[in-house]
Amino acid sequence: MKTENWAIVASVLAGLSLAGFFAAPSLIGGPPRDQETLCPKTGPVGHTLILVDKSDPWSQVQAGRLRALVKQIGETLPADRMLSIYVFNDVFEPGFPALISLCNPGRTVSELIGNPRREYVRWVEKFGRPLDEALTVLTQPGKGNQSPILEAVGDVVSRRENRVATGERRLLLVSDMLQNSGQFTVFGNAAGARDPERLRRLVDKVWREAGAGAWTLGIHQVQGVYEPARLEQAAALWKDAFRKLDIAVDWDRL
Secondary structure, eight states: OHHHHHHHHHHHHHHHHHHHHHHHHHHHHOSOBOTTTOOBTTOOEEEEEEEEEOSSOOOHHHHHHHHHHHHHHHHTOOTTOEEEEEEEOSSOOTTOOEEEEEEOOOOOGGGGGTOOOHHHHHHHHHHHHHHHHHHHHHTSOOOOSOBOHHHHHHHHHTOGGGOOSEEEEEEEEEEOOOOBSSSOBSSSSSTTTTOHHHHHHHHHHHHHHSOGGGSEEEEEEOOTTSOHHHHHHHHHHHHHHHHHTTOOEEEEEO
16 A cells, blocks of 8 residues: 555656646746737736926936936836826927837746846846936936926827736826926916816826826926926916816826
């Protein structure tokens, strides 16, 4: 009886070893990936999109906070999730390119044997050094007469390449929120300036027509060089529009 029991145990162990042998390549190598984006060929699982408004100057303190924010997001990005970073300035050009658009391939058991898989090494290379270079650009905003915030939001969220079939879509907008364009402005005394109803209609249009409603929204309001009263007035306008449209938003200051 003991001999038979040991034979069963040995058979089970052999089966497990064989299963491990065949499973090991997938655990070490991971799923097939696009070599440019490092995303699974089946598509990303979720998307975090950071949209940065460079139309007005920031202080060095705020630039440092942006750097810390982006690095923290990158370091905690879940496996197979896409991270994209876009920057717009006062001259709005539809289809403006991303600074970075990559998936985190994730760590695997291969690291336990001192052999990080090729995709993870490429993630570190493509995300690490280029991110530092991108942050240098991000933290040196220019100054212009326009600030097309709504236009930029509508452009990036409506793009086919930014859609994902599964997982959360999260939009993080980094801006002083001082919209200034032909559609709406928080400056001056022109018709429609600081008109809450006009802003509400424009936000509603972007959320419905561009598909922004599929994204969860976080806003990091940059304090910039403007007086606090102006920034608070703009924040109140935006928050009122989001509230009336039942759009949830996490709002804080950068």
